[in-house]
Amino acid sequence: MLFFQLTWESFRFAVTALKSNLTRTILSLLGVTVGIFAIIAVFTLVDSLEGKIKSSFAFLGTNVMRVDRFPFANGPQDYPWWKYFQRPPGTLAEYRFIEERVKNASAVTISASATATIQAGSNAFEGMALTGVEYTYQDVFEVALEEGRYFTESEINASRNLAILGKKIANTLYPNQPAIGKEVKIKGMKFTVVGIFEEEGEGFLDLPSKDEACLIPYGAFNKMYYTGRNGLEPTIAAKGLDTDIGLVALENELTGLLRAKRGLKPTQEDNFALNKTEFIQNAIGSIFDVISVAGWVIGGFSILVGGFGIANIMFVSVRERTNIIGIQKSLGAKNYFILFQFLFEAVCLSLIGGGTGILLVYFLSFVQLGSLDLILSFNNIILGLGVSSIIGVVAGIVPATLAARMDPVEAIRTA
Numbered sequence: 001m002l003f004f005q006l007t008w009e010s011f012r013f014a015v016t017a018l019k020s021n022l023t024r025t026i027l028s029l030l031g032v033t034v035g036i037f038a039i040i041a042v043f044t045l046v047d048s049l050e051g052k053i054k055s056s057f058a059f060l061g062t063n064v065m066r067v068d069r070f071p072f073a074n075g076p077q078d079y080p081w082w083k084y085f086q087r088p089p090g091t092l093a094e095y096r097f098i099e100e101r102v103k104n105a106s107a108v109t110i111s112a113s114a115t116a117t118i119q120a121g122s123n124a125f126e127g128m129a130l131t132g133v134e135y136t137y138q139d140v141f142e143v144a145l146e147e148g149r150y151f152t153e154s155e156i157n158a159s160r161n162l163a164i165l166g167k168k169i170a171n172t173l174y175p176n177q178p179a180i181g182k183e184v185k186i187k188g189m190k191f192t193v194v195g196i197f198e199e200e201g202e203g204f205l206d207l208p209s210k211d212e213a214c215l216i217p218y219g220a221f222n223k224m225y226y227t228g229r230n231g232l233e234p235t236i237a238a239k240g241l242d243t244d245i246g247l248v249a250l251e252n253e254l255t256g257l258l259r260a261k262r263g264l265k266p267t268q269e270d271n272f273a274l275n276k277t278e279f280i281q282n283a284i285g286s287i288f289d290v291i292s293v294a295g296w297v298i299g300g301f302s303i304l305v306g307g308f309g310i311a312n313i314m315f316v317s318v319r320e321r322t323n324i325i326g327i328q329k330s331l332g333a334k335n336y337f338i339l340f341q342f343l344f345e346a347v348c349l350s351l352i353g354g355g356t357g358i359l360l361v362y363f364l365s366f367v368q369l370g371s372l373d374l375i376l377s378f379n380n381i382i383l384g385l386g387v388s389s390i391i392g393v394v395a396g397i398v399p400a401t402l403a404a405r406m407d408p409v410e411a412i413r414t415a
Contacts, residue, residue, distance in 0.1 A: 021317075025349060028313045031306025032353030032391060033360075035299045040361045040376075040384045042295025048374045050288045064140055064277045065250055067094075067236040067258065071273035087271045088262070089233035092218075095134075097261045098236065104249040105238040107139035110218065112227045112234040118165075118214060119185040120173035128169060129213040130186065132221020140239045143215075148180045148195030151217055159219025164195035168211040187224045191216060247276055303387070306353060307395040314346050314399035325403055326411025339404040346396020347389055354388025 019025075069087040095110035102108055116130040135156040137143065143150055146167065155162055163184060170179040170193070179193045197210040221227070227234050238254065240246035251274050258272050318325075325338055358381055365374040 025313075025352075028309045029306070029349055029353030029356065031302055031309045032350050032388060033306070033357045035301075035303030035306050035391075036354040036357030036384045036388055037299075037360050038302055038357075039295055039299030039387065040358055040380050041364060042298065043292060043380050043383070044361055044365065044374055044376050046288050046291050046295065047377060047380070048372060051375075052372055062277065063240045063242070063246065065238050065240060065247060065254065066275045066277065067238075067254065068273045068275050069233070072275040072279045084273070087273075088229060090236040090272075091228045092234070094258065094261050095234075095236050098238070098254065098257050099136075101257055102238065102250075102253055104241055104246065104253045106241055107136045108236070108238045109134050109136040109140045110234050110236050111137055112218070112221055112225065112232050114221075114225050114232055116186055116214075118169060118173065120182065123173045123175075125169045125172045125212075127212065128166075130221070131213065131215050132218040132225075132227075133215050134218050137215070140237050144198040144210075145195045146198040147178070148193070150195060151215075156217045156219070159217050159223070161189060161191045161220050162194045162217065163191040164197065164215040165193055166197050166209070166211040166213045167199040168209075169214060170196050186214075186216070189220075189224060191220070247278075251276075303391055306350075307391045310346055310349055310392065310395035311399065313349070314342060314396050315402075317345065318342060318399045318403045321403075322406065322411050325406055326408045326413075329406065329408035330412065335404040338406075339400045342400035342403050343393065343396045346400070347392035350388045350392030350395065351385065354384050354391075358384045 067090045069089060070081070070084045090110070092110060095108065099108045111131050111133045113129060113131045116128050117124055117126045118128050118130075119125075133151075133156075135151065135153045138150050143164075145164070148164070150164070151160075151162055163186070165173075165179060165184070173179060173184060174182055179196060182193050183190050184193060185191070197213065200210050225232050238250060240250040254274055255270065259270065262271065264271065328338065358376075361380075361384075362376050365376045367374065
């Protein structure tokens with residue numbers, strides 16, 4: 001109880017000292033305010049931008065491995081694209097082969113895409129992303145529907161002419177009326193609409209959006225487009241098991257199955273690429289890590305200046321209250337009480353500056369930057385307050401220690 005009572009008294013002393021020198025207090029906390037604002041603003045912008053870009057790649061799925069000709073990992077330098085171009089694309093037969101034998105995947109699917117025009121009466125939508133899918137497509141990739149349903153397995157196997165439309169397409173073809181159950185035309189073939197995707201809204205990057213996409217059964221897609229070798233290249237994708245080595249085990253197994261299916265000899269190199277969709281997200285994360293470091297550097301200089309300002313004002317405060325310190329110690333005040341008194345003043349000053357900087361970032365989050373929504377996360381708030389506290393302790397520890405070690409007789413004599 002004595003400890004908490006002394007702590008509360010120290011806090012009261014600190015607040016009183018700050019109120020008595022309001023102008024000096026404001027000038028001292030400006031450096032910390034600017035520093036915390038710079039760091040948290042950069043982190044908020046980076047987190048929001050990173051989240052927006054990663055969400056734009058959500059169509060690739062998570063914990064998914066794709067069979068492609070071109071690898072994701074290699075950069076523009078030393079990229080033998082001519083060799084990858086000669087590789088054979090995946091086929092429906094390879095998909096069936098993998099689906100029957102793979103053990104380290106929760107689901108395997110195949111899909112093929114093309115750009116098409118869709119019509120309904122006198123209305124048309126050009127540049128639609130048309131994708132032919134198998135029934136397992138929903139198990140590998142997210143298929144969020146706002147209305148209607150997904151295809152049944154029997155409908156997929158029978159290659160029924162059914163379609164799931166993006167919200168933008170549905171609104172264009174059937175404005176102000178439901179599209180479920182209506183007919184649309186794709187390349188002269190009639191399709192019945194059975195589902196509508198959830199609306200995604202305007203994307204931050206020029207990437208495929210479900211709002212402008214259409215899913216149809218893979219067999220129906222093959223009626224309009226030739227897929228496989230010398231045709232549209234289908235994509236085989238497998239979703240790994242939710243284990244620590246899920247994708248690693250899946251990669252090894254897929255490599256063995258594809259080499260066996262394609263009849264590759266042990267001395268021959270792979271003529272396919274197994275791409276993890278997480279590679280793109282990790283690459284994006286690495287870029288933003290560098291930007292975050294830049295934010296620390298930018299804000300660090302301001303915080304350093306603010307720390308020196310707090311330290312300077314604490315030295316002045318100790319000198320002004322030397323007589324009071326002597327009286328307190330002569331009345332029995334312990335060294336740690338005097339230490340806490342000045343240390344709390346420094347931390348309180350720093351927290352006010354940091355809180356003001358965070359408040360400015362909060363107001364900044366209401367500014368609309370195109371399609372980017374700035375979101376001040378709880379983690380960034382805690383980070384800002386934590387950095388402020390550390391700066392207050394570092395800046396105030398030396399003046400507080402000097403005050404705590406003063407000789408009471410000498411301190412009382414100081415006028």
